[in-house]
């Protein structure tokens with residue numbers, strides 16, 4: 001036993017001392033619970049200034065892209081690293097439109113799936129299934145991998161819309177080649193062309209959700225891809241990770257909370273009780289932003305706009321009251337609204353069912369996942385962190401008959 005050097009603390013960890021420690025045989029090594037603050041990769045895709053509340057995609061502020069760009073152009077920019085020329089964008093848009101159609105067997109399978117599972121689980125299954133029919137499955141050259149990536153990004157909206165139509169016993173609506181990515185999703189979901197202003201708002205929401213550094217789901221995709229697994233497996237890992245309520249699943253829960261509260265005059269009591277009971281208020285707080293999330297600022301404007309358009313200010317007035325109280329109570333701790341707080345109100349007015357909020361997040365974020373996978377694997381190193389062993393050095397094995 002003597003020669004074995006385990007990576008373990010020099011002395012037992014004290015309560016509340018679980019974010020940093022000194023490791024035996026390695027000198028002073030920091031470890032970070034939840035990898036907070038750890039730089040795990042170099043990337044030129046996006047940057048967040050968590051103190052100032054700024055987000056850039058490859059140098060361009062998110063506000064500028066939301067104002068001037070489209071989801072397709074932003075996707076190209078994130079994937080290829082430069083803004084497309086007019087002809088490059090036309091070609092990219094045409095390719096995305098062409099790849100929207102699902103393989104027949106995948107379409108048939110979606111129609112047969114049970115209506116009750118969470119649509120994020122359906123998305124996981126369908127993306128994995130579609131990968132089996134990918135004609136570029138064995139491609140490993142850059143163009144082949146890019147085609148696979150664009151195919152997945154183009155197929156996800158069709159999977160979500162088809163599943164929703166099937167589970168609600170409505171005819172599926174095939175993609176409309178005259179519509180852009182965001183508008184076509186609303187069309188396939190509702191069976192009618194969306195109002196252009198609403199389609200544009202959805203397009204902007206998609207731009208805002210397209211990329212966000214090494215968040216949990218992107219990191220999950222990168223970890224999978226770093227083993228030189230395939231892109232479908234990486235995206236499936238990311239979908240499973242995004243599903244959780246501490247990540248992409250928060251948007252759905254925000255609307256549930258707004259309904260539970262019911263009226264603005266009940267906010268004070270609800271939030272007070274939640275904080276007293278140490279419950280999280282969904283749509284608040286962020287690992288990186290310690291101020292207002294810039295995406296939430298933009299989405300709030302559209303939540304306001306749609307509330308006025310539909311003459312229904314119930315959700316927004318409750319939301320604003322929660323925001324006011326949370327900033328008053330927890331602003332000093334850096335807790336502010338994040339992207340999920342107002343996105344649900346926007347999606348609700350666009351007629352998107354609540355359990356599709358997170359799949360819609362996945363639909364947008366698939367670009368960020370793919371961009372990071374492509375960037376990281378070009379200069380790949382398998383991810384393999386170490387654990388911090390806190391158990392005993394040696395325990396005698398007791399045969400089962402002698403155990404009590």
Ligand SMILES: CC(C)(COP(=O)(O)OP(=O)(O)OC[C@H]1O[C@@H](n2cnc3c(N)ncnc32)[C@H](O)[C@@H]1OP(=O)(O)O)[C@@H](O)C(=O)NCCC(=O)NCCS
Nearest residue numbers: 245246247250279280281282283284285286287338339340
């Ligand atoms: C996003 C999130 C997981 C970030 O977590 P994190 O960086 O690990 O931050 P912590 O969990 O350490 O929280 C730090 C402190 O803020 C508090 N806090 C964080 N988010 C909070 C929230 N939404 N409501 C109430 N308190 C919150 C924590 O209780 C903790 O307080 P303490 O120091 O007194 O123990 C966290 O803010 C959260 O759970 N938010 C709600 C879910 C959500 O909206 N997710 C979407 C993210 S885009």
